[in-house]
Structure formats: structure tokens, C-alpha cells
Amino acid sequence: MKTTRREILFFAGGSAVGILMTPAPWRLITDTALWSENWPGIPRPARGAITARYTNCALCAAGCAVRARCVAEQPVSLAGVAGHPLSHGALCAYGLAGHHLPYHPARVTRGSEREAMAAVTAAMDRLAGNEHMAVLDLRPGRTASWTYRRAMAAVKNGVYVAAGGALANAAIDLSKARTVLSLGVPLLEDWGTPGNVMAARAGFHLIQADAVESRTAVMADQWLRIKAGSEEALGQGILQALGGQTPVAAAEATGIAEQQFLALAGELRQNGPALVLGGARSKSAAQLNDALGALGRTIVVRREAPVPDAWKKAAPAVDLASVEDGSIRVLLIDESAPGAYLPWSAVEPKLVRDNPVVVTLGWTRDGYGRHAQYLVPAGVYPEVTDDLPPAVDSVAATFRMSVPLVQAPEGVVKPEEWIARAAGLQVGDTLRERADAVHRAGRGTLFTYAGGKSVAAKDVKIDDFWKALQAGACWMDEVEPARRPAAVKVAAGATRQAADLTDDLPLVVVLTEAPSSPLLSKIYQESNLKLGPEQVAIHPLEARAAGVEDGARAVLETLAGRIDVEVRVDAGVPLGAVLVASRPAVLDVCGAGVGAKVVRA
Amino acid sequence: MTIRGKIPFLAGTLIALGVGWVGFPYAINQRRPQPVDFSHKVHADKAGAKCEDCHAFREDGTFAGIPSLDKCSGCHAAAMGTTVAERSFIDQYVTPNREPQWEDYARQPENVFFSHSVHVKRAGMRCESCHGPTGGSDSLRPYREDRISGYSADIWKVKGTNHGMKMADCVDCHRTNQMEQSCLDCHK
Numbered sequence: 001m002k003t004t005r006r007e008i009l010f011f012a013g014g015s016a017v018g019i020l021m022t023p024a025p026w027r028l029i030t031d032t033a034l035w036s037e038n039w040p041g042i043p044r045p046a047r048g049a050i051t052a053r054y055t056n057c058a059l060c061a062a063g064c065a066v067r068a069r070c071v072a073e074q075p076v077s078l079a080g081v082a083g084h085p086l087s088h089g090a091l092c093a094y095g096l097a098g099h100h101l102p103y104h105p106a107r108v109t110r111g112s113e114r115e116a117m118a119a120v121t122a123a124m125d126r127l128a129g130n131e132h133m134a135v136l137d138l139r140p141g142r143t144a145s146w147t148y149r150r151a152m153a154a155v156k157n158g159v160y161v162a163a164g165g166a167l168a169n170a171a172i173d174l175s176k177a178r179t180v181l182s183l184g185v186p187l188l189e190d191w192g193t194p195g196n197v198m199a200a201r202a203g204f205h206l207i208q209a210d211a212v213e214s215r216t217a218v219m220a221d222q223w224l225r226i227k228a229g230s231e232e233a234l235g236q237g238i239l240q241a242l243g244g245q246t247p248v249a250a251a252e253a254t255g256i257a258e259q260q261f262l263a264l265a266g267e268l269r270q271n272g273p274a275l276v277l278g279g280a281r282s283k284s285a286a287q288l289n290d291a292l293g294a295l296g297r298t299i300v301v302r303r304e305a306p307v308p309d310a311w312k313k314a315a316p317a318v319d320l321a322s323v324e325d326g327s328i329r330v331l332l333i334d335e336s337a338p339g340a341y342l343p344w345s346a347v348e349p350k351l352v353r354d355n356p357v358v359v360t361l362g363w364t365r366d367g368y369g370r371h372a373q374y375l376v377p378a379g380v381y382p383e384v385t386d387d388l389p390p391a392v393d394s395v396a397a398t399f400r401m402s403v404p405l406v407q408a409p410e411g412v413v414k415p416e417e418w419i420a421r422a423a424g425l426q427v428g429d430t431l432r433e434r435a436d437a438v439h440r441a442g443r444g445t446l447f448t449y450a451g452g453k454s455v456a457a458k459d460v461k462i463d464d465f466w467k468a469l470q471a472g473a474c475w476m477d478e479v480e481p482a483r484r485p486a487a488v489k490v491a492a493g494a495t496r497q498a499a500d501l502t503d504d505l506p507l508v509v510v511l512t513e514a515p516s517s518p519l520l521s522k523i524y525q526e527s528n529l530k531l532g533p534e535q536v537a538i539h540p541l542e543a544r545a546a547g548v549e550d551g552a553r554a555v556l557e558t559l560a561g562r563i564d565v566e567v568r569v570d571a572g573v574p575l576g577a578v579l580v581a582s583r584p585a586v587l588d589v590c591g592a593g594v595g596a597k598v599v600r601a
Numbered sequence: 602m603t604i605r606g607k608i609p610f611l612a613g614t615l616i617a618l619g620v621g622w623v624g625f626p627y628a629i630n631q632r633r634p635q636p637v638d639f640s641h642k643v644h645a646d647k648a649g650a651k652c653e654d655c656h657a658f659r660e661d662g663t664f665a666g667i668p669s670l671d672k673c674s675g676c677h678a679a680a681m682g683t684t685v686a687e688r689s690f691i692d693q694y695v696t697p698n699r700e701p702q703w704e705d706y707a708r709q710p711e712n713v714f715f716s717h718s719v720h721v722k723r724a725g726m727r728c729e730s731c732h733g734p735t736g737g738s739d740s741l742r743p744y745r746e747d748r749i750s751g752y753s754a755d756i757w758k759v760k761g762t763n764h765g766m767k768m769a770d771c772v773d774c775h776r777t778n779q780m781e782q783s784c785l786d787c788h789k
Contacts, residue, residue, distance in 0.1 A: 006606065007605070007606070007609040008609070010606045010607075010609040010610040010613070011609040011610065011612060011613040012613060013610060013613065014609065014610035014611060014612065014613025014614040014615075014617070015613035015614065015616060015617040016613075016617070017610075017613075017614055017617070018613060018614035018615065018616065018617025018618045018621065019617040019618075019620070019621050021614075021617075021618060021621070022617065022618055022620070022621020022622050022625065023621065023622070023625070023626070024620070024621040024625040025621075027625070027629065027757075028749070030750075031629070031747055031749035031750045032749060032750075034710075034747075034749070034750035034751075034752060035749050035750045035751070037710060037711075037712065037750075038750070038751055044711050045711055050659070050661070050663050052661065077789065
């Protein structure tokens with residue numbers, strides 16, 4: 001029998017129909033998808049012994065205790081440490097994903113370390129009499145900060161500039177407060193030690209003044225929906241009401257009724273002790289706390305953890321604003337640990353006009369690396385050893401270290417050592433020296449995370465004390481009787497809110513938190529739960545007036561500059577405001593409360 | 602279609618069905634024997650062992666999985682019976698202190714976090730619910746590995762059960778038992 005072409009085609013057709021009725025093609029598709037999960041280059045977690053290691057989170061000043069579950073020495077998940085006297089077992093969303101930070105797409109591991117050192121040395125040689133070498137420390141209060149101060153004392157015209165708030169030597173005792181007025185401070189989402197705030201939360205009545213419905217506003221007992229950028233006006237109005245005056249102008253500026261000012265003043269006075277929280281540059285918060293008697297009750301003096309006597313010959317810490325304009329020839333910036341970011345528009349005027357040398361030591365180019373001539377790559381949490389200054393809500397001094405959970409890549413430097421070397425200062429193991437000084441003071445308790453118990457520091461041998469700190473333990477000083485701190489000093493440049501508002505810049509900037517860890521960035525960007533790094537949000541009517549639509553490219557303009565952004569149109573943003581994620585590139589051109597406008601690109 | 606056309610069509614269909622249902626499942630997996638002919642049944646019946654005696658939880662609550670040689674050596678430092686399998690196990694592994702390279706039928710992919718502790722201790726599930734009647738087996742079946750994906754064939758269907766160990770199986774079980782589910786439960 002002769003097989004025809006038609007029969008072959010029928011056979012092939014039948015085979016095709018038949019094979020579709022079997023699992024084979026579908027299994028092949030799935031298998032191919034699964035196979036792609038194991039392509040070369042896809043990272044594979046290590047396998048090995050499962051252990052628990054302890055450290056302290058260095059992602060913010062809270063320094064929460066961290067328990068890391070490690071597989072073959074590699075951290076795979078982080079959690080809080082139950083029973084910790086300050087963080088109370090809590091860890092924020094960023095802290096939970098902190099071990100991803102070394103793998104951040106913006107991570108820098110190579111830089112111009114030798115060239116930077118040569119440039120610094122050459123510039124130091126030609127320092128004129130009225131010129132300075134300066135260190136800008138974004139997280140003052142660390143042992144490294146003392147090294148910077150000693151280094152600046154050792155060089156000609158050295159200046160140590162500390163970034164930070166007005167409460168450098170004072171702490172806020174939330175447990176004593178009965179009424180808390182927050183002038184736009186994200187108390188329940190990004191302030192102090194999250195676990196400590198939540199532990200004290202039931203004890204105080206929270207009044208949150210916010211232009212937008214922030215998470216703190218949602219969780220507060222009372223939300224004062226004020227006009228964007230009118231926090232200072234609100235504070236001044238309450239001050240007037242406390243003095244028995246009617247705050248007519250403040251009512252106009254904030255959108256809050258005059259009677260409500262009087263009611264607020266009455267509540268703050270009657271349901272005390274009261275506490276007013278404002279930004280680092282909030283003059284009215286300082287005045288209100290003074291007027292309400294918060295100093296010495298809810299705002300108390302906190303002494304510093306002991307330091308070796310030999311270190312005390314050090315340069316004083318100064319505010320950037322107090323440094324003369326055009327006087328810094330060499331500026332070294334330690335931004336390895338996240339801290340307060342001073343806008344470049346505030347830093348740049350302090351530099352000499354002809355060839356200043358600016359070196360930043362950081363892990364990403366997103367901060368001052370955009371402006372500095374040299375970026376020296378530094379380690380980042382959790383791959384470096386560094387101590388953490390006490391959080392703003394820690395009444396007692398603390399000494400605890402962030403100890404490495406992963407190994408730092410080759411080529412990164414330790415900023416403390418690099419700056420000391422540049423200044424010609426010989427330093428040893430400063431953390432060990434500090435720990436010994438703390439131990440010698442013979443006071444306070446040591447809380448060990450693995451054991452979950454506190455012991456008197458004086459009952460621990462000095463070597464064991466150091467070993468415990470290296471294993472993530474925390475030393476807490478004895479709590480002193482509450483003392484009234486000196487009147488809170490507010491940095492120059494304060495209360496500039498709304499001052500920049502003009503007809504040409506009609507929108508008030510409202511800053512929101514920006515996601516930082518890679519995992520959270522991905523989740524937030526895909527879910528639109530938070531503004532992305534280049535996004536701003538405005539009300540639909542403002543968008544219509546600016547001629548932009550949702551998703552459109554635009555330019556955000558302020559007096560300090562302009563930045564390309566993507567617009568999100570959101571009816572939740574109040575009229576007259578523009579919501580911006582607070583990242584260094586944004587902070588360079590605008591801060592909270594300044595005037596801005598959105599222009600179609 | 603004529604009779605002459607239908608015959609090759611049906612022949613093609615039947616052959617494809619045979620290849621797809623019988624030949625393909627056989628060909629897609631490669632088989633590897635386990636290093637030791639281990640009898641769960643003997644250990645359960647004669648030694649009175651329970652699953653958790655060998656497949657134990659660590660002190661921190663994590664699941665240790667397949668026991669290491671130390672666990673086996675505790676009883677089998679010397680032969681306890683007369684079987685060839687035990688003699689071979691002692692000669693090849695216990696005496697030279699060499700860890701057997703067991704093939705894991707139920708290993709989840711790297712991108713999955715699975716907690717035995719939550720399922721066994723908290724939900725009170727029995728081992729057999731997922732792993733089938735392995736505890737009563739007299740010998741270890743060969744490990745079948747998918748030639749393309751490299752995963753155990755058990756993810757498609759666990760012997761002695763009507764389910765596999767794919768994500769859809771996990772989701773089905775959670776839905777049936779009205780348990781909460783989110784991506785981050787397993788894909789942390």
C-alpha cells in the first residue's frame with residue numbers, strides 16, 4: 001500500500017490533536033518556566049547551619065535590637081528582640097529588610113580613594129589662615145564622631161560640623177507625657193524608637209497637626225487638618241492663645257478656627273505634662289515647650305556615655321549655619337550612616353570659591369556624591385562595626401554597636417579611619433577604648449540579647465563586657481533624676497516655612513518618607529503605596545491648572561532649583577500643596593513648607 | 602474525511618496519546634536510587650520510632666529535615682539485625698563516618714520559605730497529609746528528578762496522595778481550610 005501525502009498529513013494532524021489531550025505539552029511549558037528559575041547567575045541562598053546572631057539596626061537613630069536568623073552565616077531574616085528595654089521587640093518595615101541594603105542597586109563599591117587622599121593632603125598644605133578643613137558628620141554622637149572631633153583638633157583650622165536637631169543633649173520622655181501636640185512630626189511612623197513610642201502610646205493623648213492624612217494623623221486621637229506649611233503659624237497661634245490673646249492671623253494662616261486655638265491651649269495646659277514636637281528648626285515648638293513647662297518634665301537632660309579622658313581634647317561640635325560662608329577649603333562628609341541630610345544649597349555657600357575639595361564617604365552616589373569631587377566607598381549596615389548614639393526618646397545614655405552580619409566587599413573603607421589618617425591622627429580600636437571607659441564608669445546595666453536579661457555592668461568583667469557588646473548587647477546608663485535642659489537652641493534659618501511662597505510658587509511642599517531598602521522599594525513602587533524617588537503628588541485641580549495628567553513628566557521648581565519629576569494626581573492631597581518624597585536630590589531644591597510649582601515638561 | 606483519511610488520523614491520535622500519557626512521564630524524569638535501602642516500616646514497627654524521633658525540630662523550632670549520620674550512628678554503631686542493607690549501611694557510612702547523600706523528595710525551591718513548625722505544631726497537621734504514607738514504606742523508592750526543571754517529580758504528585766507540592770496545591774489547601782494567604786507568607 002502506498003502512503004500518500006494526504007495520509008501523512010492526517011497522521012500528523014491526529015498526532016497533534018492527541019498530544020494536546022495528554023499532559024506532555026503543558027508539563028513542558030511549566031518545566032521550562034521552572035527551569036528558568038535556575039538559570040546561571042540567579043543568586044542561590046547558602047545552605048548550612050541555622051544560627052541566630054544579634055546586632056543593632058543602624059538604619060536610623062533608633063538603633064533597634066535585631067535578631068538575625070542566619071543560614072551558613074548569611075542573614076536570611078531579621079526580627080526584633082523581645083524584652084529589650086527600649087525597642088521592646090519591635091522592628092520597623094525597613095529594619096526587617098535591612099539585610100538587603102548592601103545589595104541595593106545604587107550601592108557603590110569602587111571609588112577614587114587614593115586620589116581623594118592626595119587631593120585632601122595637597123589642599124591642607126595650602127590652607128590660608130582664614131580657611132578651614134571641616135568634617136560634616138550626619139550622625140553625631142558616635143564614637144566615630146569623637147574621632148572626627150579629635151582629628152579636627154589636630155589639624156590647622158579644623159572644624160567639626162554636626163548635623164542634627166536642637167535636642168542634641170536632651171531626650172524626650174514620652175512615658176511622662178499626657179498630651180502630645182505634633183506639629184507635622186511623624187510620631188507614629190518615623191520618629192524615635194518605634195517600639196518605645198508604641199509602648200508609651202496608651203499613656204498620652206495625641207493631637208496631630210498635618211496638612212495630609214498621614215499614617216500618624218490616622219492613628220492619632222485628634223487630627224488637626226491645617227493648611228500645608230502652616231505648622232509654625234499653628235504653634236504661634238497656640239502661644240498667643242496660652243497668653244490669653246485671640247490668634248486671628250494664625251487662624252487665617254492655618255484654617256483652624258480661633259475657638260479651636262483656645263481649646264487646644266486649654267487642653268495642653270490642663271492635661272499635662274504636655275509635650276510639643278516640631279521639626280529640628282521649629283521655633284514655635286521650642287517656645288511652646290518652654291511655656292508649657294515641658295523642659296525638665298517631658299524634655300530632660302541626658303548625659304553622654306562615658307568617653308576616655310584622653311579624647312576630651314577635641315574640637316567643639318558646631319552647627320553648619322555658624323560656619324562662615326566661603327571658608328571651608330576641605331570638606332569631608334561621613335554619610336556612611338543614614339542621618340540628617342543638610343541640603344547642598346546650605347552646604348555649598350560655606351565652601352571657598354576656588355577649587356574646594358569635597359570628599360564624601362558613603363555607600364551610594366545618591367547623596368552628597370552627586371556634588372563631591374571624590375566619592376570614597378564606605379561600608380553600610382549590616383557589614384560594618386559602628387556604635388549608635390541614643391535615640392531621641394531614650395532618657396538614659398546608651399552604648400551599643402551595630403556589628404557586621406555580612407562581610408563588606410573589598411575596596412570599601414571605614415570613614416573613621418580614613419578621616420583620621422587624612423588628619424594625621426593615630427587611632428587604635430576606638431570602640432574598644434570607649435567600651436572600656438563605659439565599663440570603668442561602673443554604672444548602668446548590660447542587656448544581653450541572646451540571654452534576654454539585664455545585669456549590672458560592674459558585675460561583668462571588662463573583657464566579657466566587650467564580648468557581649470560585640471554580640472549585640474546594649475549598655476544602658478542609670479536614669480538620672482529629671483533635669484531641665486538649657487533653653488532649646490533653634491538653628492539659624494528656622495521658621496522659613498511659607499516665607500518662600502510667592503504668586504509664582506503657589507504650592508507648599510509637604511515631604512513624605514521615601515522607601516529605602518531594595519525589597520521595600522520594589523513593593524512600594526509596584527503597589528503605589530508610597531511616592532517613588534522621582535514622583536510628586538498634587539490635587540486634581542492643581543494638576544489641571546498646571547496642565548499635567550497622572551503619570552506625566554514635569555518639573556518641580558523652587559527658589560533653590562528645579563528637578564524632573566513624574567506627577568501623580570491624588571485627590572487626597574490638599575489644594576495648594578505638593579507631596580514630595582524626601583530624598584537627597586529633592587531636599588537639595590526644597591524642604592518642607594517651601595514654595596514650589598509644578599510645570600509641564 | 603473519508604475512511605482512508607480517518608485511519609491515519611486515529612492512528613496518530615492514539616500513538617500521541619500513548620506517548621503523552623505513558624512514554625512522556627517516564628522519559629521526562631531521571632531516576633536515582635537512594636544511597637541506602639532504608640525501611641521506614643521496620644523502624645516504625647520494630648523500633649517503635651515515630652516520625653519526629655528522626656525528623657526532629659531543633660531547639661529554636663526550625664525543622665531539621667533528614668537526620669544526619671550522627672542520629673543513625675546512635676543506634677547503628679554496630680549491627681542490630683542481620684539484613685544486608687544494614688550491614689552495607691554500617692560498612693559504607695557509619696564506620697568511615699561518611700554522611701549519606703540522601704535525595705530529598707520534598708525539597709522546595711530556593712524562592713520558597715516553608716515552615717514545618719507552623720504546619721505541624723500550630724496547625725496540628727500529620728506528616729502523611731503532605732508526604733503521603735512514606736512512614737509505612739518498606740523501602741525507599743528511587744528519587745525521580747525532572748530532566749528539564751531539575752526539581753523532584755513529587756512536586757507534581759506525591760505517591761499515595763491525590764496532590765502535589767506545587768504552589769497551587771498549597772493555595773488549594775489553605776483555601777479549603779480557610780487559612781489566610783499572601784505572597785509574602787512563602788516568598789519572603
